[in-house]
Amino acid sequence: MTAIGFQPDSAVSRMLSDASSPSVRTSICSRFSFVRESGFAGPAALARTPWYAARMVSAMAGENRTATGSPEWAPHARYAAVRPPSRDPDFTGRPGLREPQPSRILVHSPAHPRTCRRATPMKLLHTADWHLGAKLGRHDRTDDHRTALRALLDIAASERPDLIIHAGDLFDAYRPPYPALRLGVTALQRLARIAPTVVISGNHDSGALFDVLDDMAGMASPRRLRFVTRPRVLEFDDLAEVPVVLACVPFIPPGAITDYATGDASRFEGDYADGIRSLNDRVMDRAREAAGPHGIVLYTAHLHVDGARPGNSERRFTVGEDHATHTKGLHRALYCAFGHIHDPQQLPGSARGRYAGSLIPLDYGESSQSKHAVVVTIGDDVQVDERELPPGRPxxxxxxxxxxxxxxxxxxxxxxxxxxxxxxxxxxxxxxxxxxxxxxxxxxxxxxxxxxxxxxxRPISGGEDGEEPSIEDLFVEWRSTAATVRATKAPRETVLTLFREAVAGSGDEEGPDFGLTELTMRAEGVLAALRGGSGSGAAGSRDGSHTREPGRQGDS
Structure with a gap:
């Protein structure tokens, strides 16, 4: 991309370096035909400038906008302009306003980004499937999670990534216990101090809880932590020498795929895989457009890809053939960070990426698996490395x-x-x-x-005449030999009487009510008495007279 009227000579560089006042900046902007918009203290068309000129001018403005577009003040930060509204911000087919996004600042280079030589490589840390709050039977795994998280934080501190991606299933349940919630939030806060951190929701996570956490994370300045519950594209302009765009696809239940597959849910025809493929095409198109010809496009999702090797602990309902998706079209991303499959592995197909795997072995189905964090370096090429994590108690x-x-x-x-x-x-x-x-x-x-x-x-034997024992005889034998202590507390004759009634009424449409009719009548009578009216139950009008609330006189 060539800036209008730009001449890369030493005189221009000196002018930019000496631009310490608004008047000087205005003259420089005028010389290079920069477009100014009302309400901004700096140029609004930095996308048309060389990256080094834009960086110098915007650093003087001292203003920064993160991927959410909220204004935050930081020294030596590049300026970001506000983009126009989007008709489809969350890929749901419903109109709305997109959050303000940072403007694109592109490197002037004729080469494709996959072959473009970058002076400073970008580094990414990929993790997923922490499942905080998970138990092994009745045994808590918090100590094992804490050990693995310490190692992950050490890896992040050592590698110093530019971006951290958590690919879903932060918690093991929609309502995680408070210790697990605190552990997860604390770990993410510490990761966010090292690099901007994005967490997408998985099938075990609560979207409502993530929305609350995202609102709370948005109060920080500068903002470094973001929770994503709907498909969207996040743009960053200060992570590398070129724009960085992250396409996010959280876990989508099968019943909701029609809301995201196309702009019009009523016209979608196909299965779950078709819906995800359509959604991926739309997300990648928008990401590619936002990144420009030289930007870095990344992709993260919490999905089951057909051909992946599932572990024994994943819920079969969400990793079966009905939920299998494909990686077609994802080759446009330099790296795809996936979550959902607990066994760390490379993505099947042509897409470049990995399943990070779970943080620790969650049960005996994963006892032989090694657990890793994934470090991705994007420079002259894309290098993917693994860093081993401690498994916790064997x-x-x-x-x-x-x-x-x-x-x-x-x-x-x-x-x-x-x-x-x-x-x-x-x-x-x-x-x-x-x-x-x-x-x-x-x-x-x-x-x-x-x-x-x-x-x-001992085989089941019948009576003296060789007939099979009755169901009542089998029930009596089970209760006396195999039933638990709790099941044998009730009196024997009472239990047998109820059992006989249940068996006798099994073929009757009405069947025995086990005293529920009388109980219902009493309850209705009590409710009527509390309301001050008559009731049909035994307590309400047993002798034909009305029952009134205690201490209340008749209606006048």
Missing amino acids: LQSFNGTLRELETRAADGALDGCFVKALVKSDDPVPDLADRVAEWSPKCVIFNLVNEVANRPV
Whole structure:
């Protein structure tokens, strides 16, 4: 892109460096045919200037606008102008105003960005699927998450990335427990001190909670942390020598894909993969337009790509064939940061990118997986490296005899580990958990099963005439031999009577009500008494007289 009337000579450079007052800046802007707009203290058409001239002039203005367009003051920051409204800000087909975006400042170079030589490479840190608040059975994993987050912060402090991307599933549940919420927010705040940080929502995250967190993050000045819950394009003008654009596609439920696939939901025809492909095309078109011919386009999403290797812990409902998408069209991004699949791996297809994987092994389906953070360096080419993260407490499995378990666990060998054991024996082993705790007192027993070879198996036998036992006889046998203590607290005869009524009424349309009719009538009578009127229940008009509220006289 060539600036109008620009002459790159030493005299011009001296004029720019001496531009310390508004009048001098005005004369320089006039000489280079810069367009000025009312209400701005600096040039509004920096997109038409060489990057070094724009940087010098805008640094004198002392004003900076982040990817959200909110004005923030910082020394030596480049100036950003406000863009016109957009008719479709969130790719929902609904009109609205796009948030003000930074203006584009492009490097004057005829080369394609993939082959353009950059003096200073841009660095990106990619992480995903923290699942804070997750438990292994009834056991809390906060200590394991905290250990991995410390390592991630050390990596960020060492690598000093220009941008940090979290590709979804920050929490394990829509309503994370308060310790998990605090841990996540604190970790993101510390990452944001190192570099601007963007977090997209995953299928485990609450969009409403993310919107609240995003509003709170927007109060900081300068803003460094952003939560994204809808497809959108974020633009940054101060991360590299060229504009950097991040296309964001959070997890989209199948029922909502029609709202994002096209501008008109009523005209969309296709499956989930077709909707995501259409959305990706629209997002990438807008990102490519915003970046210009020499900008850096990045892409992040929380999706299942067809051909990816899912781990055993992901919810099958959201990684099945019905939710499989494709990477067609994503080759236009220099790097694609994906989340959702917990096993770290390269993206299938032609797109350049990776699944970062989960922060720690979440259950035994991931016990053999190594966990990483991804560091991406964009310079003359795109270099993708992995930095290993500590897995937390090891998830140990055992399948063997009691003697073999003793040998493995003796002298605290399993201390600090989660233990899942299947112990085979000829006869039942009493106090098995106590024995394991004696050998490794600091281990955490996740699951302990004793498989007994000599346990008698009695076939179901009928009566003397060889007939099969009735369902009532089977119920009595189950209650006396296999039911839990809680299930046998109720009186035997009462339970049998209710069971007989239930079985007898199973083929009746009305069926037994187990006393619910009388209970309902009493409840209606109480409600009528509280309202001061008559009720149809037993407590309301048992003798035909009206029941009134206590202490209240008759209506006059």
